Amino acid sequence: MPITVERTTSKYAIWPAWMEIDQDQQLGTDLRCTNWIDMQELIKNHKDVDPFLLQKWERIFTLFFDRNASHNVDWSDFYLVVRRVRDIYGAESVQISYAKKSMEALWQGLCKLADSDSDQLISLDEWVNLLKKVDIKQRTEPTWFNDYSNFMFKLFDVSADGVLDVAEYTDGMSAYGYKTAECHEAFKLFSRVDKWTCLEKIPLETWKKLFFEAFFSIDKNAPGNHLFGKINF
Numbered sequence: 202m203p204i205t206v207e208r209t210t211s212k213y214a215i216w217p218a219w220m221e222i223d224q225d226q227q228l229g230t231d232l233r234c235t236n237w238i239d240m241q242e243l244i245k246n247h248k249d250v251d252p253f254l255l256q257k258w259e260r261i262f263t264l265f266f267d268r269n270a271s272h273n274v275d276w277s278d279f280y281l282v283v284r285r286v287r288d289i290y291g292a293e294s295v296q297i298s299y300a301k302k303s304m305e306a307l308w309q310g311l312c313k314l315a316d317s318d319s320d321q322l323i324s325l326d327e328w329v330n331l332l333k334k335v336d337i338k339q340r341t342e343p344t345w346f347n348d349y350s351n352f353m354f355k356l357f358d359v360s361a362d363g364v365l366d367v368a369e370y371t372d373g374m375s376a377y378g379y380k381t382a383e384c385h386e387a388f389k390l391f392s393r394v395d396k397w398t399c400l401e402k403i404p405l406e407t408w409k410k411l412f413f414e415a416f417f418s419i420d421k422n423a424p425g426n427h428l429f430g431k432i433n434f
């Protein structure tokens with residue numbers, strides 16, 4: 202049965218039009234609705250990867266990392282996040298000095314791992330090739346993932362109490378262009394412990410587990426699938 206991929210249209214379909222007015226336009230998020238990836242083709246080219254993982258990896262690449270919608274991840278994508286961090290938390294904030302300090306190292310680290318043709322751009326194929334090398338059972342993910350996960354947690358944890366609440370998550374994700382309602386919905390999904398209970402605050406250990414799930418869980422019910430916004434596939 203062919204796999205139908207609902208592209209990023211979901212984020213535009215759920216919210217009423219009045220909620221759409223923000224700086225995302227300026228970041229080119231509107232371009233993200235274009236169907237530039239043929240998911241069938243990607244699946245065909247990477248038969249050794251679970252199609253659900255491929256869909257998640259493509260989605261994280263396109264929505265989360267490729268901030269300027271250039272179809273590659275490059276330094277300006279990282280720089281745009283730094284700029285948004287400044288807009289959200291202020292030019293004098295602890296957050297901006299932390300983001301400035303960390304982002305360049307994270308970018309260089311990603312290049313070292315993934316940029317196999319050394320053009321300072323990470324293409325979707327390079328991204329998939331990096332991720333598919335990971336032995337999920339043996340947990341052989343590169344340190345880079347844990348560094349990025351820790352970076353996000355520390356950036357988001359403004360009150361520095363070692364847990365993230367929905368307001369902190371929402372502010373943090375807005376540095377990546379995500380909308381408030383979208384963040385609230387995602388938080389509800391990934392903070393779920395069982396049918397009746399959600400965590401109000403996410404400790405670092407839980408965050409790390411969710412981050413790993415977001416990238417590598419093949420379980421469609423894993424809460425971490427929604428860490429970078431609700432997925433619909």
Ligand SMILES: [Ca+2]
Nearest residue numbers: 267271273274
């Ligand atoms: Ca880009």
Ligand SMILES: [Ca+2]
Nearest residue numbers: 316320322323
């Ligand atoms: Ca490259």
